[in-house]
Amino acid sequence: MDIIVSQLMTGLSIASILMLVALGLAVIYGVTGVINLAHGEFVMLGAYAAWALQTEFGMGLLASLVPIFIIMAAVGWLVEVLVISRLYDRLLDTILATWGIGVMAQQAVRLAAGGELRYVQMPEPLSKSVTILGATDSAYRLFILFVALALFAVTWVIYRHTNFGLKLRAITQNRAVASSYGINASRIYRLTFAYGAGLAGLAGALVSPLKSVSPEMGTNYVVDAFMVVVLGGTQSLMGTLASSGILGELSGYLAFYSNDTIAKALVLLAIVVLIRFRPQGLFTARVRT
Amino acid sequence: MNKNRRSFLKATAALGTVSLVGFPHIWSKNASLARAADGQIKVGVLFSLTGTTAIIEESLNKATILAIEEINAAGGINGMQIVPVVEDPASDPATFAEKARKLVLSDKCVSVFGSYTSASRKAVLPVFEKQNNLYWYPTLYEGRECSKNVIYTGAVPNQQQDDFVPWLVKNFGKRWYLIGSNYIYPKEENNYCKKLLAELGAEVVAEEYVPLGHSEFSSVINKLKAEKPNVIFSTVVGDSVVALHRQYHAAGLDPATMPMASLTTSENEVAAMGGEAAAGHFTSAPYFMVWDSPENHKFVDAYKKRWGADKVTHFVSEPSYFQVHLFKQAVEKLAGSDITPNTIREAVKGQEMVAPQGKVRIEPENLHTWLWPKIGQCQADGQFKILKQSAEWLEPVPYKAYPNQKCTAEGLKQV
Numbered sequence: 001m002d003i004i005v006s007q008l009m010t011g012l013s014i015a016s017i018l019m020l021v022a023l024g025l026a027v028i029y030g031v032t033g034v035i036n037l038a039h040g041e042f043v044m045l046g047a048y049a050a051w052a053l054q055t056e057f058g059m060g061l062l063a064s065l066v067p068i069f070i071i072m073a074a075v076g077w078l079v080e081v082l083v084i085s086r087l088y089d090r091l092l093d094t095i096l097a098t099w100g101i102g103v104m105a106q107q108a109v110r111l112a113a114g115g116e117l118r119y120v121q122m123p124e125p126l127s128k129s130v131t132i133l134g135a136t137d138s139a140y141r142l143f144i145l146f147v148a149l150a151l152f153a154v155t156w157v158i159y160r161h162t163n164f165g166l167k168l169r170a171i172t173q174n175r176a177v178a179s180s181y182g183i184n185a186s187r188i189y190r191l192t193f194a195y196g197a198g199l200a201g202l203a204g205a206l207v208s209p210l211k212s213v214s215p216e217m218g219t220n221y222v223v224d225a226f227m228v229v230v231l232g233g234t235q236s237l238m239g240t241l242a243s244s245g246i247l248g249e250l251s252g253y254l255a256f257y258s259n260d261t262i263a264k265a266l267v268l269l270a271i272v273v274l275i276r277f278r279p280q281g282l283f284t285a286r287v288r289t
Numbered sequence: 290m291n292k293n294r295r296s297f298l299k300a301t302a303a304l305g306t307v308s309l310v311g312f313p314h315i316w317s318k319n320a321s322l323a324r325a326a327d328g329q330i331k332v333g334v335l336f337s338l339t340g341t342t343a344i345i346e347e348s349l350n351k352a353t354i355l356a357i358e359e360i361n362a363a364g365g366i367n368g369m370q371i372v373p374v375v376e377d378p379a380s381d382p383a384t385f386a387e388k389a390r391k392l393v394l395s396d397k398c399v400s401v402f403g404s405y406t407s408a409s410r411k412a413v414l415p416v417f418e419k420q421n422n423l424y425w426y427p428t429l430y431e432g433r434e435c436s437k438n439v440i441y442t443g444a445v446p447n448q449q450q451d452d453f454v455p456w457l458v459k460n461f462g463k464r465w466y467l468i469g470s471n472y473i474y475p476k477e478e479n480n481y482c483k484k485l486l487a488e489l490g491a492e493v494v495a496e497e498y499v500p501l502g503h504s505e506f507s508s509v510i511n512k513l514k515a516e517k518p519n520v521i522f523s524t525v526v527g528d529s530v531v532a533l534h535r536q537y538h539a540a541g542l543d544p545a546t547m548p549m550a551s552l553t554t555s556e557n558e559v560a561a562m563g564g565e566a567a568a569g570h571f572t573s574a575p576y577f578m579v580w581d582s583p584e585n586h587k588f589v590d591a592y593k594k595r596w597g598a599d600k601v602t603h604f605v606s607e608p609s610y611f612q613v614h615l616f617k618q619a620v621e622k623l624a625g626s627d628i629t630p631n632t633i634r635e636a637v638k639g640q641e642m643v644a645p646q647g648k649v650r651i652e653p654e655n656l657h658t659w660l661w662p663k664i665g666q667c668q669a670d671g672q673f674k675i676l677k678q679s680a681e682w683l684e685p686v687p688y689k690a691y692p693n694q695k696c697t698a699e700g701l702k703q704v
Binding site: 003006007010013014017107110114115116117118119121122127128129136137138139140141209210211212213214216217220251252253255256259260261263264 | 338339340341343344347348471497498499500502503504505507508509510511512514515528531532535536538539540541557558560561562563565
């Protein structure tokens with residue numbers, strides 16, 4: 001019994017990390033259509049920001065979450081202004097440009113902070129385990145689950161219930177028409193990109209106490225994030241939520257009953273098969289084209 | 290004008306070619322064959338400074354450079370300075386082979402110090418065998434290799450496990466869970482471990498491999514909770530080590546009853562996972578930073594002075610350091626006109642020195658190194674406490690898991 005609960009919690013925990021990492025990517029891609037290959041590096045920069053705030057200013061992880069979001073949103077905003085805004089509607093160029101930004105970010109961090117693995121302390125009150133229905137689980141993992149759901153809810157509310165979100169959806173459906181009604185599309189894009197980068201930074205900071213922090217850590221996360229977004233459907237927030245849930249539970253159970261190597265292969269295979277028959281992903285937003 | 294310049298270039302190129310190939314015998318003894326021209330001895334330094342394994346290889350580069358600088362500051366080798374040619378193979382085996390070729394063929398290095406991963410060593414091996422040059426490999430590795438062109442100064446499985454496995458069985462019990470990264474090193478180590486466990490009557494409850502770079506261990510931890518093994522034998526490498534320890538700690542598992550016994554967790558990984566996640570787990574290695582010997586104090590002080598007070602030394606950086614000194618001892622015995630990879634290999638056979646870990650020796654038969662295995666338990670301050678050192682130095686037996694094969698000076702023999 002407790003193993004079943006443990007395994008369920010494990011799946012949810014994997015899912016919550018997947019969703020944290022994928023949410024920013026989904027927001028950026030869903031709205032602006034930019035495939036941001038530097039997303040993994042935004043995650044990495046967030047983790048390094050947590051490390052820097054901790055070692056330079058002695059700030060705990062929880063206290064540094066808000067500054068990290070602001071710093072990374074500023075980074076995203078700058079990247080949008082300097083590079084992305086000049087490349088809209090040029091898909092291949094944005095892929096190349098964001099990839100280049102990612103490589104530069106990796107090397108910049110390596111030069112500034114060195115190549116060794118870095119340590120970010122887990123918040124003291126969360127570094128123990130708790131018991132749920134007879135199964136023990138890490139308090140910190142539950143905390144990540146909670147934060148991931150909260151961030152999803154915030155994003156959902158912004159998207160569905162604010163004036164900004166209304167403009168967002170209008171642009172997503174038809175940019176030309178939306179612009180002709182006086183919506184400043186480039187401003188909306190800029191804010192979206194900043195928000196997505198801020199989310200990525202939060203993801204990096206939050207996973208850093210469970211995993212390791214290194215200049216190359218982003219590469220793995222960007223692959224995971226793309227899996228989630230591709231499976232969920234590129235313009236659907238609900239799709240992101242559902243597909244991270246499915247992928248998390250699936251890889252958790254497969255890894256439990258076989259091993260992580262096989263689980264990874266099978267999950268990728270499942271996605272390939274699904275995309276073959278349903279290229280738009282599980283969920284689709286109705287968009288007039 | 291243009292045409293003139295072009296013919297000028299052609300003429301220069303032709304002259305250059307003539308001077309390269311035209312008079313092969315005049316300076317060859319000093320410049321080409323002996324490769325110790327102008328009172329300089331060129332060596333290659335081939336550790337990744339970028340890419341995924343740069344994290345660890347940077348420290349190997351630093352230990353190598355430190356040793357070279359020490360030797361040069363003390364007057365070099367018979368008055369000749371060692372000149373390091375540093376290349377960055379970028380954690381990519383193909384680039385390793387390409388840079389190795391450059392170091393051997395165009396820089397004419399008499400030896401190359403390099404590699405951390407087995408993949409990169411396997412990639413450069415054909416270069417060194419074909420050009421009959423020498424590669425100095427400082428990393429502990431899976432054994433099962435016999436080349437007269439590689440000097441191996443890291444531990445092979447028998448040197449890490451012969452003391453460690455029986456000690457763990459005695460102190461913790463007979464149910465073992467083997468976990469490693471999915472490549473050759475963990476598989477060969479586990480092969481040997483299973484052999485030892487079978488002799489001790491212990492049981493392997495699971496043997497499992499995670500992808501390289503894997504960082505999500507929650508399912509593994511659930512399996513550990515279900516199986517409740519006495520010992521978790523870990524050959525997970527790189528940043529996965531950090532993730533596994535941190536998640537083990539966060540899940541509230543207790544190293545007092547279910548310790549991880551690792552062949553790959555050094556001070557480097559411990560610094561990244563934090564003392565609280567590392568405390569209580571065990572590592573077997575010939576070297577720990579806290580080892581109390583005058584040679585080690587000297588090494589650690591020099592390393593920190595050269596590269597920064599927050600830097601750590603570990604069981605791969607120590608061989609990176611002492612193997613350069615062994616190189617020096619070997620070359621010292623040679624006449625300045627006779628320094629070639631061949632003569633260096635013959636001179637290094639049986640060479641001994643007191644390294645930071647203790648007195649080491651190059652085994653003449655298989656060019657591996659006699660080492661001093663130790664068992665360390667990690668403490669909350671991020672350093673190891675050494676619980677046990679082997680009674681005497683241990684012979685390297687690279688084919689210990691394969692009793693019908695033996696590595697000799699003449700190559701691999703079937704027995």
